[in-house]
Amino acid sequence: MPVTDEAIEKIKAMIVAGELRPGERLPKEADLAGRLGLSRNSLREAVKALSLIRVLDVRQGDGTYVTSLEPALLLDALGFVVDFHHDDTVLDFLEVRGILEPAAAAMAAAVMPDEDVAALEKVLDRLPEEASLEELIANDLEFHRLIASGAGNPVLCSLIDGLSGPTTRARIWRGLTEEGAVRRTRDQHRAIYEAVADRNPELARSWMTVHVAGVEQWLRGTLGGDRPVL
Numbered sequence: 001m002p003v004t005d006e007a008i009e010k011i012k013a014m015i016v017a018g019e020l021r022p023g024e025r026l027p028k029e030a031d032l033a034g035r036l037g038l039s040r041n042s043l044r045e046a047v048k049a050l051s052l053i054r055v056l057d058v059r060q061g062d063g064t065y066v067t068s069l070e071p072a073l074l075l076d077a078l079g080f081v082v083d084f085h086h087d088d089t090v091l092d093f094l095e096v097r098g099i100l101e102p103a104a105a106a107m108a109a110a111v112m113p114d115e116d117v118a119a120l121e122k123v124l125d126r127l128p129e130e131a132s133l134e135e136l137i138a139n140d141l142e143f144h145r146l147i148a149s150g151a152g153n154p155v156l157c158s159l160i161d162g163l164s165g166p167t168t169r170a171r172i173w174r175g176l177t178e179e180g181a182v183r184r185t186r187d188q189h190r191a192i193y194e195a196v197a198d199r200n201p202e203l204a205r206s207w208m209t210v211h212v213a214g215v216e217q218w219l220r221g222t223l224g225g226d227r228p229v230l
Contacts, residue, residue, distance in 0.1 A: 003038070003039070003042040004042055004045040004046055004049065006038070006042070007036070007038050007042045007043050007045065007046030008046045008049055008050060010036045010038065010046075011036075011046055011047075011050060011056075012050075012055075015055070015066060015069075020066050021066065022066050022067065022068050022069045023065060023066060023067075023068065024065065024066050025063045025064070025065050026047075026056070026063065026064045026065065026066070029043060029044070047064055051064075054067055055067060055069070070154070091216065091220060093163050094212065094215060094216040095216065096163060097160070097163055097212050097216075098209065098212045098213055098216060100156060100159060100160055100163075101144065101147070101148070101160060101208050101211075101212050102204075102205040102206075102208040102209040102212070103151075103156070103205070104147055104148045104150075104151040104153075104156055104157075104160060104208075105147055105151075105192055105195070105196065105201075105204040105205055105207070105208035106201035106202065106204050106205040106208075107150075107151035107152060107153065107156075107201070108147050108148075108150035108151045108152075108196050108204065109195060109196045109198075109199055109200055109201040109203075109204040109205075110199065110201050111150070111151070111152045112150030112151070112152070112196060113150075116146065116149070116150050117150070117193075117196060117197050119146060120143065120146050120147070120150070120193055120196065120197075121193060121197070123139060123142050123143050123146060124139075124143070124186075124189055124190060124193055126139075127139045127186070131182075133182070136182055136185065136186075140185060140189070141164060143189055144160065144164070145157075145160075145161065147192070147196070147208075148160040148161065150196070181218075184214065185211075188207060188210060188211040188214070189211075191207045192204060192207045192208055192211060195207055
């Protein structure tokens with residue numbers, strides 16, 4: 001194992017074991033390197049790598065701290081990775097959305113607080129009848145974010161949010177090129193909302209499956225993909 005990877009694993013083991021807790025400052029570099037049996041250089045490289053994925057927070061002149069380790073923070077790097085993928089690779093992300101978002105819609109129908117359900121309806125109501133594509137996409141992002149948040153699982157919410165980059169571009173592309181896409185999006189959003197408001201998890205799951213699969217099916221046809229839609 002490369003020395004930097006070994007150093008990362010040793011620091012991670014300390015965090016997992018509770019020797020270093022969220023928000024806690026790491027020991028001085030020389031002390032920690034000696035304790036872990038590492039060179040100071042390999043320790044520095046490990047700290048740099050762990051800071052990039054938001055496990056550690058390096059504060060100049062103050063020291064290095066373990067972050068809060070909240071799922072949203074740790075999964076933030078997912079969006080960075082996702083944004084570098086284009087073309088048919090987006091199908092992979094849409095397939096994952098097709099698994100996660102219907103589950104989130106079903107969970108939201110079961111546990112989403114009434115005030116959040118009301119907020120979801122307001123998102124739909126404030127979209128103008130003759131909305132521009134930019135307005136529709138912004139409204140679409142907010143709608144899906146509220147559904148994911150309403151599922152009550154921060155890890156699921158962070159995963160869905162992290163997948164929004166390239167799939168948003170695909171939705172823009174579809175809105176520009178496919179006749180009726182905007183109307184279908186509005187109708188499907190309304191159907192998803194009504195299923196959530198009626199506290200019908202399986203209907204919410206079904207409508208979200210149809211909604212996400214529509215984008216995937218369109219993109220697969222546009223790119224000439226031959227993988228079946230699950």
